[in-house]
Amino acid sequence: MAEQFKNYIDGKWIEATSGQTFPSMNPADRSEALGHFPRSDHRDVDRAVEAARRHYLRWREVPAPKRAEIMFRGAELLLLRKKDLATLMTKEMGKVLKESRGDVQEGIDMTYFIAGEGRRLLGETTPSELPDKFAMSVRAPVGVVAAITPWNFPLAIPTWKIMPALVAGNTVVFKPAEETPLVATRLVEIMEEAGLPPGVLNLVHGLGEEAGAPLVRHPEVTLISFTGSGEVGREVAIAAAAEHKRVSLEMGGKNAIIVMEDADLDLAIEGAIWGAFGTSGQRCTAASRIVVQRKVIKEFTDRFVKRAEILRLGDGLLPETEMGPVINEAQLKRVHRYTKLGIKEGAKLLTGGEIYKKGECAKGFFYLPTVFADASSKMRIAQEEIFGPTVAIIPVADLDEAIDVVNSTRYGLSSAIYTRDIGRAFKAMREIEAGITYVNASTVGAEVHLPFGGVRQSGNGHREGGNAAIDAFTEWKTLYIDFSGRLQRAQIDE
Ligand code: NAD
Numbered sequence: 001m002a003e004q005f006k007n008y009i010d011g012k013w014i015e016a017t018s019g020q021t022f023p024s025m026n027p028a029d030r031s032e033a034l035g036h037f038p039r040s041d042h043r044d045v046d047r048a049v050e051a052a053r054r055h056y057l058r059w060r061e062v063p064a065p066k067r068a069e070i071m072f073r074g075a076e077l078l079l080l081r082k083k084d085l086a087t088l089m090t091k092e093m094g095k096v097l098k099e100s101r102g103d104v105q106e107g108i109d110m111t112y113f114i115a116g117e118g119r120r121l122l123g124e125t126t127p128s129e130l131p132d133k134f135a136m137s138v139r140a141p142v143g144v145v146a147a148i149t150p151w152n153f154p155l156a157i158p159t160w161k162i163m164p165a166l167v168a169g170n171t172v173v174f175k176p177a178e179e180t181p182l183v184a185t186r187l188v189e190i191m192e193e194a195g196l197p198p199g200v201l202n203l204v205h206g207l208g209e210e211a212g213a214p215l216v217r218h219p220e221v222t223l224i225s226f227t228g229s230g231e232v233g234r235e236v237a238i239a240a241a242a243e244h245k246r247v248s249l250e251m252g253g254k255n256a257i258i259v260m261e262d263a264d265l266d267l268a269i270e271g272a273i274w275g276a277f278g279t280s281g282q283r284c285t286a287a288s289r290i291v292v293q294r295k296v297i298k299e300f301t302d303r304f305v306k307r308a309e310i311l312r313l314g315d316g317l318l319p320e321t322e323m324g325p326v327i328n329e330a331q332l333k334r335v336h337r338y339t340k341l342g343i344k345e346g347a348k349l350l351t352g353g354e355i356y357k358k359g360e361c362a363k364g365f366f367y368l369p370t371v372f373a374d375a376s377s378k379m380r381i382a383q384e385e386i387f388g389p390t391v392a393i394i395p396v397a398d399l400d401e402a403i404d405v406v407n408s409t410r411y412g413l414s415s416a417i418y419t420r421d422i423g424r425a426f427k428a429m430r431e432i433e434a435g436i437t438y439v440n441a442s443t444v445g446a447e448v449h450l451p452f453g454g455v456r457q458s459g460n461g462h463r464e465g466g467n468a469a470i471d472a473f474t475e476w477k478t479l480y481i482d483f484s485g486r487l488q489r490a491q492i493d494e
Contacts, residue, residue, distance in 0.1 A: 263296070
C-alpha cells in the first residue's frame with residue numbers, strides 16, 4: 001500500500017477536510033502508485049490562505065538577509081538529496097534520470113541565486129528636485145502569493161516562484177500539479193527542515209478545479225504566479241482581473257529552430273533532437289517546429305530521422321534510456337490525435353506516429369519520436385502546442401521566410417537559429433518575436449540568473465529568473481523625506 005501524504009498548513013501536516021485522496025502514478029508503469037495525496041477543496045485553501053495572511057506581517061519584518069539564510073540552508077539540503085529527489089522525479093513524471101538531475105540542479109541554482117538577493121533587494125536613491133529633501137525607492141513584499149505549477153519541471157518551477165517570493169518577504173500557498181505531488185512534498189519538507197517558520201510556506205494538494213480555482217479566487221491572495229497551459233492561464237487571468245489581483249503567467253509555446261544552409265549540420269541535428277525529444281517533447285521550450293532552408297533540407301531531414309529512430313525508449317531510471325514516457329493516458333491519446341491530424345492535413349509522416357508497446361514499455365505511456373516533413377506553417381500541427389515527441393519540419397527559401405514562419409503562431413516563448421553567418425544571427429535575434437532566442441544552441445537550456453518567459457500568448461509581460469524574479473514578487477515603494485522644516489511644493493511654479 002502506497003504511503004498517504006498530507007497538506008502542510010500553518011506548520012502542520014494535515015489531511016484534506018474532505019478526507020479524500022488522489023494517487024500519484026508512475027507514467028512508465030501504470031500499476032505503480034507512488035503515494036496518495038489529499039484531495040483538497042476551498043476549505044483547505046481557506047485555512048492555508050488564512051495562515052499565510054496571519055504569518056505575513058511577522059515574516060515581512062524578518063530582515064531579508066535572515067530570510068535568505070533559510071534559503072541557503074534549503075539549497076544545501078536540496079544538494080545533499082539531489083540523487084534521491086531526481087530518482088523520485090523520474091518515477092513520478094517519467095523524464096530520464098539525467099534530465100531529472102538537471103531539474104533538481106536548476107532548483108538548487110535558483111535557490112542559491114535568489115538567496116543572494118537577501119543581501120541586495122536593491123532600490124534606488126536619487127536627488128530630489130527640492131532642497132533638503134531625500135528621495136528613494138525600496139522594494140516591498142506584496143502579501144500572500146499563490147504559486148500554481150505544472151508537472152513537467154516539478155522541482156525547478158516551484159523554486160522559481162517560491163524562493164523569490166519568500167526572500168522578498170511574501171508568504172506562499174503552493175498548489176503543485178496533481179501529477180507530481182510527491183516531489184512538491186519533498187521540497188516543502190526540505191524548506192521546513194531548513195527552518196522556515198510555520199505558515200510562511202503552505203502546501204495544498206489537489207485538482208485544478210477543486211483546489212487551484214478557489215486559491216485563485218481567494219480575496220486574501222494578492223498575487224498569483226501561474227505556470228501551465230494557455231487555457232488555464234486565461235481562466236486564471238480572468239478570475240484575477242475581477243479582483244484586481246496581480247497575476248504573472250508563464251504558458252505554452254510552439255518553439256522553432258531555424259536551420260540555415262550554412263549551419264553546422266551535426267550541431268543542428270543534435271540540438272534539434274535534444275530540443276524535440278528531451279522530456280519526450282514535454283517542455284514549454286521544446287522545439288516542435290524545425291524550419292529548414294531548402295538547400296539543406298534533404299540532408300538535414302534524412303539524418304534527423306535516422307537519429308530519431310535510434311532513440312532508446314524506456315523507463316527513465318535505466319541508464320540506457322534516452323526518452324521516457326509521456327505523462328499520462330490522456331496525453332498519449334492527445335499526441336496520437338495530432339499524428340492523425342497531421343496526416344489528414346497533408347504533412348508527410350516520416351517516422352513514429354505510434355504508441356510504443358514493446359516489452360516493458362507496454363506498462364507505460366510511451367510514444368515513438370514522430371517526425372513530419374513537408375509541413376506548412378498554417379497546419380494545426382505547426383500552430384498548436386502538442387506537448388509530446390512530435391516535430392514538424394517546414395521548408396523555407398531564405399531567412400526572411402524562416403522568420404515569418406517562426407513568428408506565425410500565437411506563441412512566443414523560445415526560438416533558435418543555427419547559422420555560421422553573424423549577420424543572419426543578429427537579424428534573427430532582432431526579428432524573432434520570442435522571449436528567448438538561442439544562436440547555435442537548441443531551444444532549451446534556461447539559466448536561472450537571466451530572465452525567463454515569453455511574449456504573446458506564452459506570457460503576460462512578466463519574467464521569472466534573473467532580476468525579473470524579484471520584480472515579479474515585489475511592489476515598488478517610493479519614499480520622500482523632507483528635512484527642510486517648511487512646506488515645499490514639488491511641481492509648483494512659484
Ligand atoms: P495545466 O494548465 O493543466 O496545469 C497547471 C497547474 O494549474 C496545475 O497545478 C493545475 O492543477 C492547475 N489548474 C488547473 N486548472 C486550474 C484552474 N481552473 N484554476 C487554477 N489552477 C488550475 O498545465 P500542465 O498540464 O500541468 O502543464 C503543461 C503546460 O504548462 C504546457 O502548456 C506547458 O507549455 C506549460 N508550461 C509553461 C512553462 C513556462 O514557463 N512558460 C513551463 C512549463 C510548462
